Amino acid sequence: MKKTKRCLYLLVYVMCCLTNTASADTTPPVSKKTLSTKIEIKDIPSSKWIRISEEKPPNKQFTHISYLPVTNEFLTWGRAKFHRYDAVRYDVEILKLSESRPEWKDSLPTGKEASWANGMFPDWSCKCHRSKSKKRTRPWSNEVFDCTVGSFAQPNIVKFCKIDDVHRPTRSSVFNQVCYDNKRNHLFYFVGGKTFTYDPVNKLWSDLKIAPPITCETLVWASLCYDPIKDQVILFGGGQALNPWGGAKTWVFDYTNKSWSRPKILNDVEPPLRCNAKLIYDSKNKKMVLFGGFSQDKLLSDTWIYDPEKVQWEEKKTKIAPPPETRYGATYIEKHGVILYVFPNYSSRSGIIGGGVWTYNVTSNEWNPRLGNIPRIHTGWLGCDYSTKDDVVVLNSTNKSSKNNSTFLYRLDPKSIDTNPKRKKSPESFFRWYNSKQQTSLLSTPEPTPLKTATIIKSLPSNKLINTEFPGHVFTRCDYGTMTIDTDRSVVVYHGGGHSAYGGNDFLRYSIKNNRWTSKNAYFCPFLDGASVTVYGWSYGMRPFIQHTYRWYAYDPVSKMVVYCTRGMSAMDGKTVMLDNDPKNAFKFDFKKHGALTWVYDAKTDKMYPPVLGRPFNFMAGQINLIGTPKGIFAKSNKKLYHAKVKLIDGKAEIIWTLLDETWPKVSVKKNRREFQPLTYDSKRERLLRILLNDKSEIQIYEHPLGKGTWKNINCKGGKDLNRDVIYDVENDCLMTMIKNKIWIMDCKTNIWRELQIDVPKDGTNQVRLVYDIKNKLCIIVGDNRRWLKAFYFRFNPATAKYKNNQIEKK
Numbered sequence: 001m002k003k004t005k006r007c008l009y010l011l012v013y014v015m016c017c018l019t020n021t022a023s024a025d026t027t028p029p030v031s032k033k034t035l036s037t038k039i040e041i042k043d044i045p046s047s048k049w050i051r052i053s054e055e056k057p058p059n060k061q062f063t064h065i066s067y068l069p070v071t072n073e074f075l076t077w078g079r080a081k082f083h084r085y086d087a088v089r090y091d092v093e094i095l096k097l098s099e100s101r102p103e104w105k106d107s108l109p110t111g112k113e114a115s116w117a118n119g120m121f122p123d124w125s126c127k128c129h130r131s132k133s134k135k136r137t138r139p140w141s142n143e144v145f146d147c148t149v150g151s152f153a154q155p156n157i158v159k160f161c162k163i164d165d166v167h168r169p170t171r172s173s174v175f176n177q178v179c180y181d182n183k184r185n186h187l188f189y190f191v192g193g194k195t196f197t198y199d200p201v202n203k204l205w206s207d208l209k210i211a212p213p214i215t216c217e218t219l220v221w222a223s224l225c226y227d228p229i230k231d232q233v234i235l236f237g238g239g240q241a242l243n244p245w246g247g248a249k250t251w252v253f254d255y256t257n258k259s260w261s262r263p264k265i266l267n268d269v270e271p272p273l274r275c276n277a278k279l280i281y282d283s284k285n286k287k288m289v290l291f292g293g294f295s296q297d298k299l300l301s302d303t304w305i306y307d308p309e310k311v312q313w314e315e316k317k318t319k320i321a322p323p324p325e326t327r328y329g330a331t332y333i334e335k336h337g338v339i340l341y342v343f344p345n346y347s348s349r350s351g352i353i354g355g356g357v358w359t360y361n362v363t364s365n366e367w368n369p370r371l372g373n374i375p376r377i378h379t380g381w382l383g384c385d386y387s388t389k390d391d392v393v394v395l396n397s398t399n400k401s402s403k404n405n406s407t408f409l410y411r412l413d414p415k416s417i418d419t420n421p422k423r424k425k426s427p428e429s430f431f432r433w434y435n436s437k438q439q440t441s442l443l444s445t446p447e448p449t450p451l452k453t454a455t456i457i458k459s460l461p462s463n464k465l466i467n468t469e470f471p472g473h474v475f476t477r478c479d480y481g482t483m484t485i486d487t488d489r490s491v492v493v494y495h496g497g498g499h500s501a502y503g504g505n506d507f508l509r510y511s512i513k514n515n516r517w518t519s520k521n522a523y524f525c526p527f528l529d530g531a532s533v534t535v536y537g538w539s540y541g542m543r544p545f546i547q548h549t550y551r552w553y554a555y556d557p558v559s560k561m562v563v564y565c566t567r568g569m570s571a572m573d574g575k576t577v578m579l580d581n582d583p584k585n586a587f588k589f590d591f592k593k594h595g596a597l598t599w600v601y602d603a604k605t606d607k608m609y610p611p612v613l614g615r616p617f618n619f620m621a622g623q624i625n626l627i628g629t630p631k632g633i634f635a636k637s638n639k640k641l642y643h644a645k646v647k648l649i650d651g652k653a654e655i656i657w658t659l660l661d662e663t664w665p666k667v668s669v670k671k672n673r674r675e676f677q678p679l680t681y682d683s684k685r686e687r688l689l690r691i692l693l694n695d696k697s698e699i700q701i702y703e704h705p706l707g708k709g710t711w712k713n714i715n716c717k718g719g720k721d722l723n724r725d726v727i728y729d730v731e732n733d734c735l736m737t738m739i740k741n742k743i744w745i746m747d748c749k750t751n752i753w754r755e756l757q758i759d760v761p762k763d764g765t766n767q768v769r770l771v772y773d774i775k776n777k778l779c780i781i782v783g784d785n786r787r788w789l790k791a792f793y794f795r796f797n798p799a800t801a802k803y804k805n806n807q808i809e810k811k
Helices: 002-024 436-443 450-458
Strands: 031-034 050-052 066-068 073-077 092-095 123-126 140-146 160-163 166-169 178-181 186-191 194-199 204-207 220-227 232-239 248-254 259-261 279-282 287-294 298-307 312-316 329-333 338-343 356-361 366-370 381-387 392-398 406-410 431-433 483-486 491-494 508-511 516-518 553-556 561-565 598-602 624-629 632-637 640-649 652-661 679-682 687-693 699-705 727-729 734-739 742-747 752-755 766-773 778-784 789-794
Touching (some): 066 178, 220 287, 232 279, 338 392, 483 766, 598 652, 632 679
Parallel strands (some): 329 381, 553 624
Antiparallel strands (some): 050 406, 248 259, 279 287, 287 298, 329 338, 356 366, 508 516, 561 598, 679 687
16 A cells, blocks of 8 residues: 555656646757767757857856957866866867867967977966975976965955966956957956956967056956947956945046046946946947846846946836846847847746846847747856857856856847746846845844833743744854844844855844844855855955854944954955045055954944954954953953954044953863853953863863953863853853853852753754843843754843752852
8 A cells, every 4th residue: 555655656746747847948948969060050040059069168167258250269268176276278278160070179379289288288276275296297387376266365366477488377267357359359358456468369468567446456256348439448346346335336448548547427327336247348339238247235137338438327227127147148249239148047847937048139228038048057157259250159157066067059049039928037126135035034024012022021931041033034154153242232243154154244133122133234245155264355335254253243332333353364465455435545455564454333323334454463263252341342362462442533443452461371272172262251350251171171261350460260160161152141140151052150159160951942052152131131042053043032040040960059
């Protein structure tokens, strides 16, 4: 009987799958023909994608593909992989459709075709994995390296080098920061702070050796477009520019003056900054089109037109538009006078067709969905261009693993409009929140009921974790960090994430009074949501990108601000920085002089002040801890203890750091608990407490006065483990921490740790953080279930507390 049921269930499942598959995508499928067998380009059918170059698929990550009319070939340049990779394919590769079986091939410098063939060209490693193997038979340089935007605060940097009598740029991620100059038949690049060109006929690189747009040395995710009428290049968008807005507004490169400058834009109207939006030139209308992109908090689907003659931007309102995406490929189809866009294929089994091919007509201001979706493969980046000779589009789809890297051909049929009603389109708002699940749920929560919440808090049972059951969903952060609390308003402030987890840099605020989380201005870094350590620079709105926060921020009751100490970024050294809107105040960043950045955040208004320079310490990991007290912020960095005084002057923050003590007892800390050395404030005795776990798995606590003095061991007993958070319970004069579903209490009169006998919920108590609310005399514990955050009330009462081994605490 059971076997019959299993067979029946299997039959139903198979039928459902067949039904869903049949309705998933009614556009013409990808052709199974490939150019491993000879196919005439002129015979390629319309509205179908044909895979080519299967033996040598594209392997350059986050890079362009450009059609070169002067040589009738497609070209791509960049680095194949980010880490630990010896390139076997050259930096520059070309694809010729005139060949019977087009494949991507090395385009070696003139005169080096023989000596550099078969992967024997001079090479080097990436910056973060400097490979110095002596077993190589090929020429190898240890003096230069590739530096591509990524984890560990690494920006895009390009430098020119001369090896084996050939000038070459170090490789980096290009994205859309390249365009074809059809007057000189060169490719024009602005990548990694360098303005340079490539001559495909003579196969020569040229460093123009000119100053980059101010604060844009490390600009990435922007777009370039050549204007043949005025003989100029337009730059717009991107991120990681060291200015208050975090990107590049409209810039112009003038070939006559050979310099970058900011044009006077008509009516001072420019599109909102965005990343990965490609600027395309329409030669028929002599205008440029900018569609969509990623504004770091939203995916956009708006349409903007730039008129180089009038120096004017204009937003175009359209009836429909493609669905918003983080990246796409785009090119101008000269034969039909439209711009073709290719989006990743996110078609679902329910029949909804996402992504695909669209065209935009500047003259009629119309978007049209087209037939022919690319295959459903994992797509990290799309790049395409159009051959005017063959009337065909070549598309590269690449991702990190290179497993699904592919090259396709596509020919547009101008009459092939996709009328499928299930074709996904842009929402009426012309944007979609990037962090839509969290943002939508928090924005749609019902009005708070503070009186009801007050009644619940007042009647809380003692010594029991009570789920706050706040409405909405908040993603887990996996931040190796903690929280702080605005003690004046009873608002928990929580920031952190990164490392394959949450990538938004918002400061979450939990109002205990309203039992509500709020989150605004959550900016994400393109393609680096799970970046390790941190991301270079700052986001739009001049906010630090996300990183593991440990205990690097705290609320200051004196200034009513949150002070946040981020990791130092040595890559900023020598870069031009603007902390306000006046270019006259720009300066060269000196890491030794200016140090790591410190940020000041107003939790009440959600305002982030420009970063403060001059912090005297940068020793990070778990050994730096901040704590707020009635006398200001105190910070412990390695052996040194500092006091911080925050001032707000003319809309800017200032911090005065004072070294109080640079002595610290010689203590052996348990290896896997070095990051667990919290700093807390005992308000009854007006002292700082530094808590650690020694190599014998025993808790040790050192006290220090609020001011000059030395650290002294208080000789506590009983503690066997430690969390990143240890809080002081003012009402009961005790310390509290929570480790692995266990709550430990230390009476500050006896200095003895004891484990509470308490039932701890299994769901939501992973990676817990703790703060103490003085006004409501309770502890807020925030944990997660590895997906969503959970919050709990906990009110300790020593009179009724029960401890393990039936020990009862006596007053």
